[in-house]
Amino acid sequence: MTPKTNGCARTATDRMRLAYPAIESANSGYFIAVHVQTWPLTATKQASVLANDWFIFAGSGLAVALLVWGLIGFALARWRRRSRPSNDPPQFRNNYPLEIAWTAVPFAFVCILFFYGYRAEASVDAVDPHPDVIVHVNAYRWGWQFRYEGGPLVAGATHSPIIGSNDAPPPELVLPLNETTRIDLTSSDVTHSFWVPDFLFKRDAIPGQVSSFDLSPDRLGSFPGRCAQFCGLDHAFMTFLVRVVTPAQFAAWRRTADAR
């Protein structure tokens, strides 16, 4: 487990040394341009729903945590042992009404939370039977292939494992604004995961299985995407870029990309 000096590991180091400036220049230009706003960005209709769920859960979770931290802090401050006690503190062991209450109230609370979470998930997981665009996404070690139904096909890797060709920019998934794109996701080798942090969403790319979901971008711009499921040596470099354009620009891009 210590760094080995055999051939495999050495090329990995070399690759990394060469690749780092590449990923830096390839990413930072895009990333800094799009990533200076406050979280969450909610760049799709689905992401607005997901962000709402985040606020409900983070808010109620923090409220509960503050309440319980407060109770602990109060008990510690109020009943800390100041000197040798002359006699023992009260030796009570039970309070059944209280115990029933602190079982029933949290139960009701999580049922309500479940209801909100269920609603959000159902809306995000719903797949439109008539999407505007269909893209077949194939994840592979360590790149992405985006095959648009009716063309074109975009494929590439940020960092090819071949030394010298590591200056490639990440492959782009171009999506039309305010239209629904269905992604049919799979993998041709190991399990990967398609993650766009600004969409607050990821889905695993699993070999032997096609997984479908909709993306409905409602904000123009470029959004970094990456593999989230550890898939081997260059997992850290397995990035892509989602570029959201107007439907007119999308049609134009499709024609030129097809011609290429």
Added chain:
Amino acid sequence: MSAVASPRVAPAARTDLLSWITTTDHKRIGILYLSTSLFYFFVAGMLALVIRTQLARPGNSLVTPHAYAQLFTLHGTAMIFLFVAPFALGLANFLIPLQIGAPDMAFPRLNATSYWLFLSGGLVVFSGAASNEGAAAAGWTSYVPLSAIKVSTGLGQDLWIVGVFLVSVATILTAVNFVTTVFIYRAPGMTMWRIPIFTWEMVATSLLIFMAFPTLAADLLLLFVDRRLGGHVFDPAGGGNVVLWQHLFWFFGHPEVYVMILPYFGVISEIIPVFSGKPIFGYTGLVLAAFAIAGLSMGVWAHHMFTTGAVNNPFFSFLSFLIAVPTGVKFFNWIATMWRGSISFQTPMLFAIGFLLNFLLGGVTGVMVASPAVDYMAHDSYFVVAHFHYVLGGGSLFAIFAALFFWWPKMFGVKLDETLGKWCFWFLFVGFNVTFLPMHLMGLEGMPRRVFTYANTGRLPELNLIATCGSYVMLVGTLLFAWNVIVSTVRRRPVGDDPWGANSLEWATSSPPPEHNFDKLPPIRSERPVWDLHHPAGPRT
């Protein structure tokens, strides 16, 4: 009554190396288990420091991507299989017979077998590092096809399978021993509703082990068949199914989370009453909550698979939410135990309070990621890394230190130094939170787990640097503990049978206890016989 004033001397026992290797005494096996698991903790902690150093700044080249994958695989494997879970087994080995007034475990030789299997399993996992292609590098979850022979060609992955298999067999045998001992070997008067909460939690844990670990052992064998004997169980090209591995692994893996936390709920339930000067509040509620958690934890495994698109997310989400209810019951019981008490802040209590504060945050983020809509973002990101470290590091690890400080006098007859202990606590508490709090934000910034480097964008460089600094503060805390052990051992000040004014039966015998545990048992009329012994007039209510 006079037990505190005049420490009895244990009859001279053999202490040579051979006597330790051949021992079947549950206390010695317990101590072997504890020291071995602490050794693995130290190794896994050092691996974590290398990881944090590599991530201190973007584009660092301290380790290669391949070495990094081995580092986090061994870190996770060692912390989970070789430290947090077996430490609890070691503690229970030492404590269960003492807490129920038994002379030893039901099957002493089986007990010794478990320990040696555990030790060798760990060594086999680590021995992969000496093989040509290094140790296993597919993560502690060892997902297929990444761990399949086509991708992970090295011997390290096979050694990982064999090593973890040995550990899982050891764990099953130990659980058999625990359950049999508690059901059959209790002293007269020690009814089931009088056994200490720690022992109850170990009964619940053992039942979970019966359900979870045979599944793990079977999964590992199937993976081995696929890798070396031409099987296609997990190979889609041969009609197998990749998601099946995730189902089988997490069917073990989620109960395993509770195998790593229920014993420490027990530790906290033993320590808080002693340092609050009160009986545990809601004994029955705590026991029922332990079994509710154990039962529910068998039905939540696919919440690790929300993003696969291959499971019924709402079902697993709802059952996961329900676990918050019995866990909340435990929290409220602990707070009610401190309520109107007389709380003294000695080192075991400080660590128990640290456990409460940290674990609470891990629990809250746990409820968050149990909602698929939240998990779609958080899964496989540093948010989840923060979440499970708050549960297992801020929770279990703090309870482990609480247990070490609390039961050290019983095991070795001397107390660990209080001043050094308090410094140890503060370094670990501050270091832990500085390390892991920023990781929530890293996840929201889009940093996936298991990456050996990251782009120099957003707040990632600052957040990572802060986390790395925190990890070195934790190192100082850990070294202070090691120094404390040396100082206290050299100083050798005997403390007597019951230095804390504690409740349960292990404090009624000498420190360390004689080979047969008890010369004489006090009458057992409640769940705290030693307190009753010191308060013949009964409690003031």
